[in-house]
Structure formats: structure tokens, C-alpha cells
Amino acid sequence: MRDLPRRSVLSLLGAAGLAGVSGIATAQPSPSAPTPGSSNADAPARGATALAPPPGGWRAVAEDVRTETRWAWKSYVDRAFGHDQIKPVSGTVEEFFVPGHPMGLTVVEALDTLWLMELDTEFAQGVAWVKANLNFDVDAPFQVFETNIRMLGGLLSAYHVSGDASLLALARDLGDRLLVAFTKSPTGIPYRYVNLRTGAVSSPETNLAETGTYITEFGSLSNWTGDRKYYNAAKKALKYAYDHRTSYDLLPWDVHAETGAWRNRYATIGPPADSYYEYLWDGWHLFGDRDLKAWWDTLIKAILRHQTDVVNGRLWFSQVDAFTGARDSRTQSELASFFGGLFAESGDTTRGRAYHDSWTAVQDRYGVLPEGINYTSLRPTSVGNQLRPEYADGALFLWLATRDELYRERAHRHYQQMKQTSRTTYGYTILTDVTTGAKGDFCPGYWWSEQLKYYWLIFGDARRFDYTSHYLSTEGNIFLGAKK
Numbered sequence: 085m086r087d088l089p090r091r092s093v094l095s096l097l098g099a100a101g102l103a104g105v106s107g108i109a110t111a112q113p114s115p116s117a118p119t120p121g122s123s124n125a126d127a128p129a130r131g132a133t134a135l136a137p138p139p140g141g142w143r144a145v146a147e148d149v150r151t152e153t154r155w156a157w158k159s160y161v162d163r164a165f166g167h168d169q170i171k172p173v174s175g176t177v178e179e180f181f182v183p184g185h186p187m188g189l190t191v192v193e194a195l196d197t198l199w200l201m202e203l204d205t206e207f208a209q210g211v212a213w214v215k216a217n218l219n220f221d222v223d224a225p226f227q228v229f230e231t232n233i234r235m236l237g238g239l240l241s242a243y244h245v246s247g248d249a250s251l252l253a254l255a256r257d258l259g260d261r262l263l264v265a266f267t268k269s270p271t272g273i274p275y276r277y278v279n280l281r282t283g284a285v286s287s288p289e290t291n292l293a294e295t296g297t298y299i300t301e302f303g304s305l306s307n308w309t310g311d312r313k314y315y316n317a318a319k320k321a322l323k324y325a326y327d328h329r330t331s332y333d334l335l336p337w338d339v340h341a342e343t344g345a346w347r348n349r350y351a352t353i354g355p356p357a358d359s360y361y362e363y364l365w366d367g368w369h370l371f372g373d374r375d376l377k378a379w380w381d382t383l384i385k386a387i388l389r390h391q392t393d394v395v396n397g398r399l400w401f402s403q404v405d406a407f408t409g410a411r412d413s414r415t416q417s418e419l420a421s422f423f424g425g426l427f428a429e430s431g432d433t434t435r436g437r438a439y440h441d442s443w444t445a446v447q448d449r450y451g452v453l454p455e456g457i458n459y460t461s462l463r464p465t466s467v468g469n470q471l472r473p474e475y476a477d478g479a480l481f482l483w484l485a486t487r488d489e490l491y492r493e494r495a496h497r498h499y500q501q502m503k504q505t506s507r508t509t510y511g512y513t514i515l516t517d518v519t520t521g522a523k524g525d526f527c528p529g530y531w532w533s534e535q536l537k538y539y540w541l542i543f544g545d546a547r548r549f550d551y552t553s554h555y556l557s558t559e560g561n562i563f564l565g566a567k568k
């Protein structure tokens with residue numbers, strides 16, 4: 085594995101497709117992308133929005149986030165410690181991976197967030213639970229993608245912040261068990277499920293995100309163990325899909341791991357494709373692998389050319405036929421809203437701002453983003469909200485790239501809205517209908533790893549975070565940038 089590169093790279097992303105987007109019709113492409121592993125730390129962008137901070141300043145908001153985290157953690161410990169997820173309305177529990185078999189998902193997801201917030205007692209409590217209880221010798225099929233981004237990523241980030249070798253040993257054990265899903269596949273695209281004890285694989289019918297969201301976890305594991313096999317397996321899967329792109333340089337979102345055949349015709353930047361693209365950029369950012377940068381450049385150029393759709397002055401990305409480029413649907417999943425931040429990370433803050441503006445219009449209308457919308461009308465296609473972090477993710481990375489206070493304002497509204505609508509007896513819960521505010525009874529593991537951390541970093545001027553050189557995974561796990 086190479087050292088992190090220190091050179092600058094030119095953005096290959098132009099402003100094509102932005103003409104007609106409200107307020108940025110004359111936008112120019114960003115002159116350069118950030119050096120991998122870094123962000124434009126101190127300089128506010130030209131044209132940055134001058135906004136007054138809230139009473140007490142951003143630090144007070146950050147302290148409130150920390151207080152809420154400590155309160156929710158206490159409820160989890162009191163009612164659900166070691167179970168995968170708390171049901172915060174009833175105070176009961178729900179397992180995520182295997183029915184009736186807790187894996188401590190919430191503990192693992194929360195660890196690096198607790199550390200960054202300097203909640204050291206809670207962090208130590210979580211690490212102690214992991215060391216005493218976490219065991220991957222389980223005779224059951226585990227979803228490879230979720231186990232990777234949540235459990236392997238959580239252990240790696242906890243190792244990164246603490247340097248505790250026993251956490252790396254657990255991560256290595258899990259990485260070896262997950263690797264079987266790749267090595268048993270004739271194409272290198274992982275099976276969706278692997279039995280962690282027996283290595284039996286199942287579900288070759290998979291998709292792009294579950295093909296290509298491994299390289300930063302597996303690559304960090306390779307870096308920290310000195311064994312390149314994890315990185316190689318993750319890259320091989322990314323490459324298989326890239327090599328089979330259509331003549332339009334687009335990727336259909338469903339694929340078969342054994343035959344390598346596409347299982348549908350359609351391309352989207354949303355699920356189940358989204359983090360495949362994210363990890364091409366991220367792999368370049370974290371490891372300086374030029375192949376990944378080249379694949380990102382090719383695919384994102386095609387996405388911008390064929391999927392850009394400006395409606396009512398707002399930037400969206402339509403679903404298209406990957407073999408003809410013809411538009412298929414004008415719906416958009418909330419999960420795609422992180423792309424605003426991803427564009428900013430890749431040096432295209434103009435496009436990132438425009439896409440975040442589009443989702444801001446939806447937030448302004450409903451308060452909380454629905455799971456899906458038809459972007460011609462902004463009407464929901466799916467009215468729930470699974471306590472989603474993507475809009476706050478976008479705000480954080482746009483703020484890191486521009487230091488424009490506008491994004492803090494937007495993240496603040498997201499946070500306030502979440503407090504108003506999702507706070508309940510034993511923590512925070514999903515909404516079953518954003519148009520009525522009806523609550524469900526479930527707090528997903530990613531809530532602990534993602535938005536709490538994003539809020540803390542954007543409001544907090546966090547002492548333990550390196551604002552000039554960092555990496556957060558698709559699940560918000562920190563693999564670079566912990567300041568000890």
C-alpha cells in the first residue's frame with residue numbers, strides 16, 4: 085500500500101449540464117480538486133453567505149448535540165446494551181443481522197462518535213462490551229455489504245481513534261470471514277451473504293453498491309495489517325463492474341455475481357448503486373490509486389452527460405437506460421442527497437451546492453426529507469424517513485470544502501427538525517410519514533455513526549478531528565484524521 089499522496093489533481097468535472105440551474109447559470113468549474121486526504125480547511129469560499137451564528141454560537145449547538153448523544157446512549161445502555169438496535173418508543177430491542185442473535189451493532193457504530201465527542205467514559209464502556217462479547221463465529225448468513233460498512237468499518241474506526249490492537253484483531257477476524265464472499269465468486273463480485281462460521285455463500289443476485297462498497301474498509305485493513313489481499317479483492321470487484329460498463333459509460337444497477345451479467349438496464353446515482361461511485365472517489369482520496377480516479381472520471385462524466393436533469397431551475401439526476409441513455413424515471417431517493425458533498429469533495433463545489441439546494445427545497449417543504457420524491461412536483465413517492473443522515477452528510481462536506489456558513493445553517497435546521505419530530509422517550513426514532521409526523525419505533529445503527537458525528541464536526545470545531553486531512557466512510561466511520 086502506498087503512502088498517502090501529496091500532489092494536487094486537476095478536476096476533470098466541468099460545469100456541463102448546469103446551465104439553467106437557478107443562480108448558477110454562469111457557474112464555472114472549480115479550478116482544482118483538493119489534494120487527496122485534505123480539504124480547504126480555513127478559507128471561506130468567495131461569495132460565501134454571511135449569516136449570524138445562533139445565540140451562544142455554534143459551540144452551544146455542538147454542546148447540545150453532545151448532551152443529546154449522552155442521553156440517548158444512556159437509554160441504550162439501560163434498555164438495550166449489546167442488542168443491535170433500540171426501539172426508542174417502547175424501550176425494547178431489535179436485532180439487525182440475525183433474528184434473536186445480538187451483535188452489538190449500535191455499540192460498534194457509536195464508538196468513534198463517542199470518542200470524537202470526548203465522551204470517554206461511554207467510549208470505554210463500549211470498548212469493554214466489544215472485548216468481552218463480540219464474537220464473529222456465528223453459524224448464520226450475514227449480509228456482506230452491511231457487515232462491512234457497519235461492523236468492519238466500526239471496528240476499524242475504533243482502532244484508528246484508540247490504537248487498541250485487540251480491536252484490529254477483531255476487524256481482521258471479521259475481514260477474513262467476509263473475504264470468502266469474494267474469493268468464492270467466479271467474477272470477484274461478492275455474494276450478498278456469507279455464513280460467518282462455515283463460509284457458505286448465498287444470493288449471487290446483487291447490485292452495484294453491494295459490489296463496490298468495500299475498498300476503504302478493506303484497504304484500511306490491508307494498510308494496518310500489512311496484508312494486501314483485502315484491498316485486492318475490493319478493487320477486483322470494482323473493476324469487474326467498471327470493465328463491463330455500457331457503450332454510454334453507464335452501469336446498470338443490478339448484476340449477477342456468478343455470471344457477471346447485468347440483471348437490468350437502468351442506471352441511477354441512488355440506491356442500489358450510490359456508494360459504488362462514492363468509493364471510487366474515496367479509494368482515490370484515501371489510497372491515491374490512480375485507477376480508481378480514472379474510473380471515477382469516466383463514470384461521473386457519463387452520469388453528468390446522460391443523467392443531469394434540470395427541472396424548475398433545480399438540479400437532479402434522472403434514472404436512465406444505461407444502454408441507450410433514454411430517460412426512464414424522474415424520481416430520486418433521499419439517499420442520493422449525499423452526492424452534494426461528494427461533488428464538493430471531488431472539487432466541484434458549484435454542482436455540489438446546486439444539488440444540495442435542490443434537496444433544501446424539499447427540506448423546506450416537508451421539514452424532514454421523505455425517503456423518495458418525484459422531482460418534477462417534489463411530491464413524495466415514499467413518505468417515511470428512516471432517520472436518514474445523507475442531507476447532513478452533504479452539508480458537512482460542502483462546509484468543509486467552502487467554509488460557507490450557509491451549510492451550518494442548513495445542518496442546524498436538519499438537527500432542530502430531527503429534535504422536534506424524532507425525539508421520543510428512549511432516544512430518537514424513524515418517522516413513518518413526514519407529512520403527518522407519525523413516528524415509528526426504531527433507531528437505526530447508522531444514526532450513531534453518521535448524523536450525530538456530522539453535527540458534532542460541523543458545529544463543534546472538534547479538538548480530536550483533523551479538519552485539514554481526514555476520511556469518513558459511507559457509514560461515517562473515521563479512517564483518517566483522528567487527533568490523539
Ligand code: DMJ
Nearest residue numbers: 359419472473530558559
Ligand atoms: C448508511 O448505512 C450508509 O450511508 C449506506 O451507504 C447507505 N445509507 C445508510 C443510511 O441511510
